[in-house]
Amino acid sequence: MILLKTFFLWVLSLFGIYPDKYLTLKVNEALPPILKKNIIYIVEEDGYQEQAAMLCPCGCKRILHMNLLPDERPCWKVIEYKDGSVSLNPSVWRKTDCRSHFWFIKGKIKWVGNMQNNPHDF
Numbered sequence: 640m641i642l643l644k645t646f647f648l649w650v651l652s653l654f655g656i657y658p659d660k661y662l663t664l665k666v667n668e669a670l671p672p673i674l675k676k677n678i679i680y681i682v683e684e685d686g687y688q689e690q691a692a693m694l695c696p697c698g699c700k701r702i703l704h705m706n707l708l709p710d711e712r713p714c715w716k717v718i719e720y721k722d723g724s725v726s727l728n729p730s731v732w733r734k735t736d737c738r739s740h741f742w743f744i745k746g747k748i749k750w751v752g753n754m755q756n757n758p759h760d761f
């Protein structure tokens with residue numbers, strides 16, 4: 640059932656349709672050369688989660704890399720849910736450029752501060 644849903648969302652993405660919920664895609668060792676919108680990539684190596692990556696949700700097209708290895712700083716934790724979605728802890732905060740600050744919770748972006756109304760409007 641979950642597989643079917645993932646497949647369905649993937650088919651939609653081929654047509655440029657992205658439901659607001661992010662798809663979780665686990666990849667081995669390396670990220671694909673081009674990241675797609677509304678997908679959070681979890682890079683795994685030897686069974687360990689190495690990093691999470693996604694396009695910045697503000698639309699600035701930067702790639703956000705979140706380290707998942709506990710012996711490096713800063714470090715995020717991925718929480719996985721039965722429906723295939725994930726959360727990131729703590730929040731993601733770009734201190735430069737677009738300054739996006741958001742929580743990633745169960746595949747959805749929760750903006751922090753003054754960007755929460757419309758992140759595309761600044």
Ligand SMILES: [Zn+2]
Pocket residue numbers: 695696697698699700701737738739
């Ligand atoms: Zn951004």
